[in-house]
Amino acid sequence: MICREVKRVVYFFLDGSLGPNKKQDFDKHLKLCPDCDARTKLHERLRAFLKRRVTNLSSAAPDHLKTRLTRSIRAFRNEWSAR
Numbered sequence: 885m886i887c888r889e890v891k892r893v894v895y896f897f898l899d900g901s902l903g904p905n906k907k908q909d910f911d912k913h914l915k916l917c918p919d920c921d922a923r924t925k926l927h928e929r930l931r932a933f934l935k936r937r938v939t940n941l942s943s944a945a946p947d948h949l950k951t952r953l954t955r956s957i958r959a960f961r962n963e964w965s966a967r
Contacts, residue, residue, distance in 0.1 A: 890913055
């Protein structure tokens with residue numbers, strides 16, 4: 885795996901939705917590349933911060949937004965898994 889691929893799949897890695905082979909390649913790359921490792925840790929901290937903030941909100945996202953986001957994520961996952 886190269887840096888460009890790591891940037892593309894970092895959120896799948898953080899979600900735990902990478903397949904076992906891709907996860908292994910991702911982990912291996914992070915051990916060899918301090919820049920990607922630092923970037924991944926930053927994404928992880930940002931994600932945790934946003935999750936804390938969102939859970940403190942009193943209202944949820946509108947249903948139409950949830951539907952659009954879900955469709956976009958599924959389409960991206962399907963495109964990625966086809967590669």
